[in-house]
Amino acid sequence: MSVINSVNERLLMYMGTAYHGYGLWTWYFSQSGQLYYTNCPYEKELKSFFYLGGCMDYAIKQQNEPATPFLMSDSVGLVWLGEYVREPDQQQRFIVVGPAFHAYSSVHSIEDSLRKLNLSIPVRNSYVKLLLDMPVVSLQNFQSLARVMHHSIGFEDTQNLELRYQPTQQLTKSTAEGSLDEDYERGNFRQQMLLQFVREGNRNHEEFIKSLQSRGSDMYLEGNPLRNTKNTFIIFTSQCAGAAIEGGLPAKIAKETERAYIRKIEQNATPTDLINITNEMLDAFIDLVAEYKENSSISRPIRLCCAYIKKHIAEPLSLKELAAEIGYTEYYLSRKFQKEMGVKLLDYIKQVRLDYAKILLSTTSLTVQEVSERLQFGTRNYFTRIFKEYSGTSPVEYRQLVWGDRKEVK
Amino acid sequence: MKLKEDVDFILLFKTVQSCGGEVFFCSAEGDKLNLKSTLSQYLFSALINRKDLLATGRIVCDEQGDIPILSEFCETE
Numbered sequence: 001m002s003v004i005n006s007v008n009e010r011l012l013m014y015m016g017t018a019y020h021g022y023g024l025w026t027w028y029f030s031q032s033g034q035l036y037y038t039n040c041p042y043e044k045e046l047k048s049f050f051y052l053g054g055c056m057d058y059a060i061k062q063q064n065e066p067a068t069p070f071l072m073s074d075s076v077g078l079v080w081l082g083e084y085v086r087e088p089d090q091q092q093r094f095i096v097v098g099p100a101f102h103a104y105s106s107v108h109s110i111e112d113s114l115r116k117l118n119l120s121i122p123v124r125n126s127y128v129k130l131l132l133d134m135p136v137v138s139l140q141n142f143q144s145l146a147r148v149m150h151h152s153i154g155f156e157d158t159q160n161l162e163l164r165y166q167p168t169q170q171l172t173k174s175t176a177e178g179s180l181d182e183d184y185e186r187g188n189f190r191q192q193m194l195l196q197f198v199r200e201g202n203r204n205h206e207e208f209i210k211s212l213q214s215r216g217s218d219m220y221l222e223g224n225p226l227r228n229t230k231n232t233f234i235i236f237t238s239q240c241a242g243a244a245i246e247g248g249l250p251a252k253i254a255k256e257t258e259r260a261y262i263r264k265i266e267q268n269a270t271p272t273d274l275i276n277i278t279n280e281m282l283d284a285f286i287d288l289v290a291e292y293k294e295n296s297s298i299s300r301p302i303r304l305c306c307a308y309i310k311k312h313i314a315e316p317l318s319l320k321e322l323a324a325e326i327g328y329t330e331y332y333l334s335r336k337f338q339k340e341m342g343v344k345l346l347d348y349i350k351q352v353r354l355d356y357a358k359i360l361l362s363t364t365s366l367t368v369q370e371v372s373e374r375l376q377f378g379t380r381n382y383f384t385r386i387f388k389e390y391s392g393t394s395p396v397e398y399r400q401l402v403w404g405d406r407k408e409v410k
Numbered sequence: 411m412k413l414k415e416d417v418d419f420i421l422l423f424k425t426v427q428s429c430g431g432e433v434f435f436c437s438a439e440g441d442k443l444n445l446k447s448t449l450s451q452y453l454f455s456a457l458i459n460r461k462d463l464l465a466t467g468r469i470v471c472d473e474q475g476d477i478p479i480l481s482e483f484c485e486t487e
Contacts, residue, residue: 044419048455051420052448076452119453120439122463127456 007087010152011095015039018097018145023135027096031063031084036093045130046099055080055096058166063092067154069146070164071139076110077101078134081142083149095153097145100137102242112231139242140251191236194282198243201289230265233278237261240285247289250300253307257284260311301326302340305333309349313356316376317349353377354390361395362402368395411469411477411484419458422483423451431473433480438466445469 018024025040027047033056040046050056053074059082062070069083080098110131114124137145147158196202241258245251261281265274288310292303305326309317322345323330337345353375360371372383387395413435426433426445435443435454443450457463469484471477 044458045455048419048423048458049452052423052451052455075448120437120441122439122460123437123441123443123453123457126460126463127453130456 007085007153010155011085014149014152017148022100022137022141022145024097024100024137024145027098029059029094029096031060031092031094033060042130042133049074049076049078049099050080050096053078053080055082055166059094059096062094062164065164067150068162068164069150070166071142071146072098072166074099076131079137079139079142081146081149083146083153085153095149097149100135100142101131102137102139102142139246191239195239195243198240198282198285198289199247201247201286201291201293203286203290230274233265233274234262236278237265237281240282244285244289248292249285249289250292250304250307253288253304253311254285256311257281257288298340299336301328302337305337305345306341306348309352313349313352314374314376319345350386351390354387357383357387357395358391358398361399371395411471411480413464413467413469414483414485415461415465417483419455422480425479425483429471429473429476429479431471431476433472433476434470436468436470437463439463
């Protein structure tokens with residue numbers, strides 16, 4: 001078998017993979033940002049986008065950084081991937097693939113925003129048509145492409161490769177004429193900040209959210225018809241799922257959570273409900289990512305198993321179902337779970353259900369019987385007994401302790 | 411001022427940032443894009459190959475003193 005020794009030949013093959021596999025165009029720049037070559041039919045437009053998003057400045061600054069692929073994105077939501085090619089006796093150059101959206105919903109979000117700007121049809125259509133021609137590539141696929149890119153350039157192992165991400169604050173900011181432009185940019189900044197909280201599993205996001213709500217006007221949240229608001233929230237949910245995956249949450253769990261919240265958004269009728277659901281969704285993603293980060297000593301299948309249990313806690317759960325979900329035999333899963341978590345699998349499910357029962361008892365007016373049924377405990381007597389063993393009080397006593405005199409205990 | 415053909419948009423945006431006042435691209439269709447705004451710059455970039463729209467539009471400066479700064483991108487009228 002022959003090995004392709006030339007970097008250029010390997011990159012040529014990479015270019016074919018990026019285009020034929022993902023519809024991504026390839027760009028070669030000098031280290032000062034001069035374009036050498038691209039196979040992109042929208043060369044002028046997208047080169048301008050690359051500059052406007054601050055990606056060009058960021059890419060140029062990477063020439064002094066260690067050889068690692070870097071992921072860039074602009075305020076429109078387009079994503080680009082780049083890496084420097086360093087060869088002996090040659091000037092550095094960098095290769096970029098992109099741009100692409102990472103979710104199908106991104107263009108629709110932009111279309112919604114443009115409607116408010118009263119643009120003429122030719123101007124709006126030129127922009128939307130261009131964006132509609134952008135491929136959609138998930139961030140996971142970008143990460144795979146980054147590994148292949150890095151391997152193509154340096155023939156190096158990519159097992160522990162870590163990508164660099166263009167920080168939000170490096171996006172080009174400029175003075176806007178009207179309040180809509182300001183809202184667009186400010187809204188985008190807030191959105192990026194929240195996504196960063198998700199990515200990091202950072203539970204300190206509530207103060208930030210409070211500061212958002214006290215700032216008043218926001219084109220993403222205010223004055224829209226319900227459909228537009230729902231669309232915006234659905235898009236944000238998808239972006240949170242993407243950020244959670246970037247933060248280390250398995251894609252399967254992220255996607256299940258995303259689907260569950262999109263269903264909730266579609267089912268709920270008022271904007272207030274939608275805001276509450278979105279806040280709940282944000283909390284859920286941040287908690288899931290945080291748990292994954294905290295439990296990094298626990299193997300991935302067991303973390304997957306825990307997340308699955310929490311996700312389906314209101315449904316009947318069996319060892320058989322969990323084993324099938326994870327791809328282990330029942331015996332092996334049971335042993336491995338106990339070894340890593342220090343608790344038997346069925347006891348863990350019971351603990352999680354009792355934690356949820358406490359939340360339901362303290363935050364809803366569901367009867368003890370209803371809580372018991374909702375969390376698959378069966379009879380009220382059994383639930384009361386288990387609850388008392390676990391928390392030292394009966395469900396009714398627990399509710400009395402939490403509620404005090406506020407409400408009548410059912 | 412009418413925009414010249416084949417203008418380097420990136421250089422134009424950089425130059426606009428050095429202007430003291432606002433600079434607009436006003437299309438014949440009634441659009442008014444503030445070339446100092448990022449969103450408008452994106453919209454304007456999408457018109458690079460719409461020579462018909464660019465040819466019928468005008469560059470308008472809020473401050474007269476900015477006109478010479480942009481003269482290399484515009485045709486004299």
